Amino acid sequence: MAPVSVDEIKSELDTFNIAFTNETLDKMLEQCLCHRLKGDEIVFEWFAYSSSKKQMPLTIDNLEQFEYEILNKKKKPKGSSKASQINRTRDINSIQELIKAEEEEENLLDSYSTPAKGSQKRALTTPEHPQSKRGVARLASPSLMLSPASFSPSATPSQKYGMRGGRGEVVASFGVVQGPRWTGKGQSDVKVEMLEGRDDSLTSNYKYMFQRLRDIRDVLTGKIEELGEELRTHFNIEEFSPVSLPVQDSITVLGQVCCDSNGKLNAQSVLLEAGQEQGGRQVPVDLSELKEFSLFPGQVVAMEGMNTSGQKFVATKLYEGISMPFYSPPEVKQEMDEVSEPIMVMMSCGPYTPSDSLSYDPLIDLITIINKDRPDVCILFGPFVDSKHEQIEKNQVTETFEVIFKRCVDSIVEGTKGTGCRLLFVPSQRDVHHHYIYPQPPFSIPNLSKDEATRVTLAPDPCTLLIGNVTIGLTSTDILFHMGAEEISSGTGTERFSRIMKHILTQRSYYPLYPPAEEVNMDYEKFQQFGQMPLTPDVLIVPSELRYFIKDVTGCVCVNPGRLTKGQVGGTYGRLLIQPNPVPVDGKRVSPCIAGQVVKI
Numbered sequence: 001m002a003p004v005s006v007d008e009i010k011s012e013l014d015t016f017n018i019a020f021t022n023e024t025l026d027k028m029l030e031q032c033l034c035h036r037l038k039g040d041e042i043v044f045e046w047f048a049y050s051s052s053k054k055q056m057p058l059t060i061d062n063l064e065q066f067e068y069e070i071l072n073k074k075k076k077p078k079g080s081s082k083a084s085q086i087n088r089t090r091d092i093n094s095i096q097e098l099i100k101a102e103e104e105e106e107n108l109l110d111s112y113s114t115p116a117k118g119s120q121k122r123a124l125t126t127p128e129h130p131q132s133k134r135g136v137a138r139l140a141s142p143s144l145m146l147s148p149a150s151f152s153p154s155a156t157p158s159q160k161y162g163m164r165g166g167r168g169e170v171v172a173s174f175g176v177v178q179g180p181r182w183t184g185k186g187q188s189d190v191k192v193e194m195l196e197g198r199d200d201s202l203t204s205n206y207k208y209m210f211q212r213l214r215d216i217r218d219v220l221t222g223k224i225e226e227l228g229e230e231l232r233t234h235f236n237i238e239e240f241s242p243v244s245l246p247v248q249d250s251i252t253v254l255g256q257v258c259c260d261s262n263g264k265l266n267a268q269s270v271l272l273e274a275g276q277e278q279g280g281r282q283v284p285v286d287l288s289e290l291k292e293f294s295l296f297p298g299q300v301v302a303m304e305g306m307n308t309s310g311q312k313f314v315a316t317k318l319y320e321g322i323s324m325p326f327y328s329p330p331e332v333k334q335e336m337d338e339v340s341e342p343i344m345v346m347m348s349c350g351p352y353t354p355s356d357s358l359s360y361d362p363l364i365d366l367i368t369i370i371n372k373d374r375p376d377v378c379i380l381f382g383p384f385v386d387s388k389h390e391q392i393e394k395n396q397v398t399e400t401f402e403v404i405f406k407r408c409v410d411s412i413v414e415g416t417k418g419t420g421c422r423l424l425f426v427p428s429q430r431d432v433h434h435h436y437i438y439p440q441p442p443f444s445i446p447n448l449s450k451d452e453a454t455r456v457t458l459a460p461d462p463c464t465l466l467i468g469n470v471t472i473g474l475t476s477t478d479i480l481f482h483m484g485a486e487e488i489s490s491g492t493g494t495e496r497f498s499r500i501m502k503h504i505l506t507q508r509s510y511y512p513l514y515p516p517a518e519e520v521n522m523d524y525e526k527f528q529q530f531g532q533m534p535l536t537p538d539v540l541i542v543p544s545e546l547r548y549f550i551k552d553v554t555g556c557v558c559v560n561p562g563r564l565t566k567g568q569v570g571g572t573y574g575r576l577l578i579q580p581n582p583v584p585v586d587g588k589r590v591s592p593c594i595a596g597q598v599v600k601i
Contacts, residue, residue, distance in 0.1 A: 004032040008039030013058075016047050020058050027063045033160070034567040035071045045070060061484070061496060064546050068481070072355075072567065160568040161354045161361060166600045171572060174550040174557065175595030182575060182597065184344030184375040184421070190580070192377055192422050192457050195327075195464040195471055196534060202441040202460050208523040219524040220256065220514065224275035227300040227321060227508070228254040234322050237302065243274040244281045246310035253313065254278060256514070257299040265297055265488055272303065272313060283307065286314040292491035293318055294499050296483055298514030299507060321506030323554050324536045326589055329469040329581075342594055343580055345467065346370065347561050348573040349381035349476065349543035350428065351389065352408065356568045358391055363408060365601055366564060366573065367415040374419045375575065377467060381476040381543050382428030384408045392432055401433035409445055413452050424457040424465070428476040429519065438477060438511065438522050439530040460530065462510035464537060468580025470592045473537035475510045480544035480560060482517040497549055501540065501558040508533045538592050539576065548572050548598045557593040570601040 006025050009032070013020050032042050049066050050056040228240065231254070241251040255272035259265045270285045285303070287293055295301070302319035352363040370378055385401045385408075386392060397404065413423065425443050427434050435441055442458035459465070462475035483500045492499060504512060510531050516522045540558045548562035561574030575597055582592040 004029060004037075004039050009043060012040050012043035016043065018043075018047070018050075018058055023060055024058050024063060027060055030569075031063070031067055031071060034569050035067075035074065037071075060547055065485070068545050160356070161359075161565070161570055164570040164600075167570070169600045170597050171600060172548055172550050172598035173596065174552070175577075175593065177577060177595045182344065182577070183373050184346075185341075190343055190376045190422055191466070191468065192424060193466050194459070195466045202439065202526065202530060203444070206435075206437075206441060206523075206526070208435075208437045208521075208526070211524060216524045219528045221275050221280075222528065223509075224254065224256055224300050225277065228275065228302065230322055231300075231302045231319050235302070235319050237319075240278055240302065242278045242281075243272055243283045243313060244307070244310050246307060248306070248308055250304060250306055250316070252302055252304045252319075253307075254302050255300070257295050257301060258282065258297050258514075260284065265295070265486055267488060267490065270295060272301075283310075284312045286312055287490075289314055289316045290318055290490075292489075292493075294320075294487060294489040294492050294494075294503070296487040296503065296513060298512050299503065321503075321508070323505050323556075324508055324533065326536050326538060326555065327466075327469070327471040340581055342577050343376040343468070344373070345377045345379065345472075345576045345578060346373065346375035346573065347379040347381070347541055347543075347559070347575070349561060349563050350383040350430075351386040351563065351565050352384060353386070353389065354565050354568045355389065358389070358397065360408065360411075362564050362570060362601055363411070367412060369573075369601075370416050370421060371419055373575070375421055377422045377424065378416070379424045379426065379472075379474065379541065380412065381426045381474075382434070383430035383432070385432050387430045387432035405431070405433050405443075406445075409443075413448070413456060417452075420455075422455055422457065424459055426459050426463075426474060426476050427461050429461075429521075436521055437526075438516075438520050439526050440477075462531060464534060467578070469582065470539065470578050470580055471535065471537040472539045472541065473510070473533060474541040476543060477511060477520060478542075478544050478546075479504065479511050479513065480542050481546050482520070483513050484546060485517075486513060497546075497558075497560070498551065498553055501542070501551075501553040501556075504542075505533070505536055505540070505554060505556055539578070541574075548574075550574065550596045550598055552591070555589070555591065557591060557596060559596060559598075561598055564601055572598050572600050574598050 006029055009025055009028050010020070028042055028046070031037070032039065035042075037045070046058070046063075046066060049070055050058070050062075056062050231237065232240065237252050239252075240254040241247070243253040243255055245251070253272065253274065255274040255278070257265075258271045258273050260269045260271050263269070267287050270287060271282045272285050273282045274280055289305070300321065303313065303315040304317035304319070305313055305315040307313040348366055352366070353360055354362070385405050391397065392401075409425070416423065425445070427440050427443050429436060429438065429440065434443065438461070440461040442460045445456070445458060448456060459474075461477060462473070465472040465474065480497070480500060483503065484496060487496070487500060487503070489496075489499060504510070510533065511520070511522075511527070536554075536556055538556065540556050542558065542560055543563065544560045545563070546560065548560050550557065550559045552558075557576075559574050559576070562572035564573060565571050577594045577596070579592045579594060582590050584590060
């Protein structure tokens with residue numbers, strides 16, 4: 001296929017009189033390369049899609065949604081056999097050849113060096129003396145092969161992933177790094193623990209799929225009452241009136257936003273469902289008197305207005321949620337011998353294979369980066385064995401999914417052994433071998449050695465971590481995409497991602513959307529216990545199909561590191577530099593996040 005140019009796409013957009021920007025042109029060009037489309041083909045697809053959405057404007061966010069709903073569902077053409085012969089299989093033998101060549105080159109250079117330098121030929125793996133060889137050398141064990149040949153019938157690496165550009169390019173940043181470049185020290189003494197403490201109830205006696213509607217109602221009612229009391233106290237509201245009570249005066253009501261049909265929420269379909277204490281009824285809401293609003297199904301709000309007939313509530317003022325306080329470490333933890341230097345936290349979200357191959361080249365590249373940058377903590381989100389991968393869906397593998405997952409974990413643990421990096425594994429709803437439920441129990445990884453077990457933390461989805469005295473909230477479920485498809489707004493003047501992140505923080509839940517997306521199998525009893533935020537985290541990590549970002553929202557640094565692969569090409573990962581023991585200035589909190597970046601793999 002002839003290469004696609006920006007001018008070709010621009011000409012086709014002009015033909016249909018579609019407004020565009022340089023950013024949207026670049027995005028469409030990227031989608032053409034990812035999905036093997038011509039310039040006219042992608043414009044035809046977009047025109048049909050936007051027409052079905054009532055002439056949706058051409059923006060980056062809408063293109064992300066278009067790719068997710070349309071392009072990703074199209075069948076990808078298979079690569080030619082000739083191209084597969086050109087690309088060498090990236091297995092242990094080829095890696096060892098590369099290592100051998102590097103060692104010969106280093107030995108040659110050492111022969112011309114001074115004795116002081118030549119005396120350090122032995123590999124040193126302490127944090128003060130990082131190993132000079134490629135970290136991928138640690139994969140030189142037959143049991144840790146991640147070559148495509150081990151995942152039959154895919155015997156070749158992804159052609160487009162290997163041809164990707166912009167490797168190592170920083171695409172989003174926050175703060176400023178002063179002094180040395182982005183490297184950690186592999187401090188194995190950095191503490192990584194669950195804020196709520198260890199609780200095995202997600203791994204034992206977890207009888208999901210046995211929910212009663214009454215229990216679900218009780219959970220939702222409890223959420224309305226709990227957040228309602230916070231709203232009443234914070235805004236000095238005397239009391240809440242029944243939402244369906246016909247009165248001629250202005251009243252304040254409390255309830256949960258919902259939609260009057262099975263379709264998407266819009267300004268004319270908003271209902272307010274009251275809790276049991278206010279009668280539990282649903283009443284339509286007229287939003288025409290509000291200057292600005294941002295609403296989504298499941299949101300708990302208080303509204304001031306009138307309901308003269310008892311049939312429709314005309315809102316004149318909207319009270320949204322309030323964020324919880326940040327973490328205050330006990331004074332006993334403020335000791336001088338604790339880690340006081342900034343630590344580096346790296347994060348990556350699957351899939352770890354391109355969509356056209358079961359080659360784990362992206363994972364091998366990530367292990368190489370971990371060995372080079374030596375982060376102190378690395379958070380790895382699933383899916384590791386992606387249920388949405390075409391070859392996984394068709395079960396075109398010769399091994400069990402558990403065996404493939406075990407090989408991935410062994411390769412990561414063994415391949416980063418010399419760095420001292422603390423590893424944290426978080427499951428995903430798309431991990432085909434794991435429990436399909438939210439909240440999701442942690443992975444079970446037996447046969448870890450004692451040294452490996454001290455370096456590895458298995459976390460549920462969602463959870464709140466404590467690293468030093470810094471709290472990090474995280475969830476691998478794509479709440480950003482799910483809420484982005486349902487949220488409506490008017491007159492806010494704020495960017496959509498910031499609004500959604502603020503909703504998550506002020507609704508105090510890792511998944512405040514109700515009803516949940518069809519792909520989320522929610523257990524509400526466990527959700528009440530494990531899906532709520534115990535506080536406002538210092539950092540909130542929400543990997544998503546949508547565009548990556550890193551930004552401050554009401555004092556919390558929110559990060560979407562993107563996914564390690566996007567279709568057939570490489571994606572992004574994230575990294576943060578945090579102060580583990582932040583010191584208040586003049587009695588005021590200082591964000592522990594010094595800087596952050598999103599980087600192309």
